[in-house]
Amino acid sequence: MQLQYFLIVAAALFCIGIYGLINSRNAVRVLMSVELMLNAVNLNFMAFSDFLDPLDVKGQVFTVFVIAIAAAEAAIGLAIVLAIYRNRDTVDMEQFNLLKW
Amino acid sequence: MNLAEGVQIVSFGLLAAMMLGAALGVVLLSNVVYSAFLLAGAFISAAGLYLLLNADFVAMAQVLVYVGAVNVLIIFAIMLVNKREDFTPIPQAWIRKTATAVVCAGLFALLSTMVLATPWAISTDATVPSGSMVVIGKHFFTDFLLPFELASVLLLMALIGAIVLARREFLPDLEEADLQQTMLTLPERPRELTPAGSNPGSHSK
Numbered sequence: 049m050q051l052q053y054f055l056i057v058a059a060a061l062f063c064i065g066i067y068g069l070i071n072s073r074n075a076v077r078v079l080m081s082v083e084l085m086l087n088a089v090n091l092n093f094m095a096f097s098d099f100l101d102p103l104d105v106k107g108q109v110f111t112v113f114v115i116a117i118a119a120a121e122a123a124i125g126l127a128i129v130l131a132i133y134r135n136r137d138t139v140d141m142e143q144f145n146l147l148k149w
Numbered sequence: 150m151n152l153a154e155g156v157q158i159v160s161f162g163l164l165a166a167m168m169l170g171a172a173l174g175v176v177l178l179s180n181v182v183y184s185a186f187l188l189a190g191a192f193i194s195a196a197g198l199y200l201l202l203n204a205d206f207v208a209m210a211q212v213l214v215y216v217g218a219v220n221v222l223i224i225f226a227i228m229l230v231n232k233r234e235d236f237t238p239i240p241q242a243w244i245r246k247t248a249t250a251v252v253c254a255g256l257f258a259l260l261s262t263m264v265l266a267t268p269w270a271i272s273t274d275a276t277v278p279s280g281s282m283v284v285i286g287k288h289f290f291t292d293f294l295l296p297f298e299l300a301s302v303l304l305l306m307a308l309i310g311a312i313v314l315a316r317r318e319f320l321p322d323l324e325e326a327d328l329q330q331t332m333l334t335l336p337e338r339p340r341e342l343t344p345a346g347s348n349p350g351s352h353s354k
Contacts, residue, residue, distance in 0.1 A: 051271065052264050054198070057165045059260035061172055063253040068176035070249045073236045076226055077181055080188050083219060084172050087195050090211075098202040100269065102276045108207050109288045115207075115214050116300045120307035122219045126226040127314035133230050134317070140236050 054095035062088035075129045075139045079122065086118045161201055168194035181227055189220045206282040 061084060068081030090111045097107020133139055171191035175184045192215040199208040277284055289297050 051269055053161060053165075054202070055264040056261050057169065057198075059257055059264065060169055062260075063257040064169070064172045064176055066256070067249055067253045071246055072176070074181050076223060076230065077175075077184055080175055080184060080223060083188065083215070083223075084175060084191065087192065087215075091195060091198060094199050094202045094204055094207065098204065098276070100272050102203070102272055102274050105204070105277070105281050105284050106288065108204050108281055108285055109293055111204075111207050112210060112285065113293075113296060113300060115210055116304060119214055119219055120304055122222055123307050123311040124314070126222055127311040129226060130229060130315045133232075137232075139230050139232070142236070142239060 051095055051099040054091060058088045058091040058095065061085075061091065073141055075132070075141055075144070076126070078141060079125045079129070082125070083118065083122065086114060086121075090114055157201060161198070164194045164197040164201070167191075168198070182224075185220065185224050185227055188223065189216050192216050192220065203276045204281055206280075206285055 065081045065085035065088060068084065069078055072078045072081060093107040093111045093114070097105050097111075101107060129139065132144060136143060168191050171187045171194065174187040175191065178184050178187070192211060195215075196208040196211040199211060
């Protein structure tokens with residue numbers, strides 16, 4: 049088991065998350081892609097914490113903070129999606145141009 | 150390579166394949182309900198990878214918070230936004246898709262070469278014998294005390310903010326009926342005023 053395996057898997061997960069974030073039309077799927085990217089970052093933290101800092105596991109502490117903040121982000125994001133759906137009657141990301149121009 | 154090493158390698162390969170496959174399914178499948186359930190698979194595989202990295206507490210927190218809370222919240226949002234709509238196809242969508250795929254593949258190639266080329270300072274210490282939970286608890290209440298308390302305040306703010314954002318302002322059945330008379334007042338649910346100390350059903354006799 050090497051550190052590089054975990055880092056490469058995390059990089060692949062992050063790139064999949066970016067692809068979904070840009071190409072999704074459904075607003076809920078965009079939030080799911082953000083969760084995937086946060087998971088990739090968590091996996092990086094955990095790998096570094098286990099391989100470079102096994103006695104003083106600060107990476108795991110950071111991961112717990114990221115998990116807590118991701119939960120808050122999911123709640124706020126889904127509330128925003130619900131509010132936009134009520135106003136616009138759609139979840140298509142191409143029609144959400146309220147702040148674009 | 151002894152037996153434990155082989156078991157670790159095999160389980161790592163299985164978990165990584167499950168996680169990447171589930172993530173690809175989340176991104177690429179057309180039905181969003183399938184995406185939500187595959188997202189749970191990706192989260193559970195990530196928890197298994199955390200177990201491989203000697204982190205029992207964070208694996209349990211991952212299963213509890215992500216699979217138990219965030220994923221259920223996403224499924225609830227899909228059920229609330231249950232409008233089956235066919236998105237109007239935008240012209241030249243394939244340009245954006247291919248450009249994004251090329252950029253993501255390039256980013257992945259860049260990150261992998263960086264990962265493989267960097268000489269990491271691998272520590273040779275053994276892991277903490279008593280499990281990581283005791284160490285994490287000590288960190289939370291000594292040198293990470295302020296971020297810990299700030300996280301609780303942030304969660305409270307997110308709770309109240311989500312309620313304020315998702316609350317239905319206009320009641321749909323009262324909207325057309327009361328719009329003429331009460332143009333200048335905020336429509337809200339009518340509630341009968343009961344004086345304190347009397348139950349509301351008893352004033353009719």
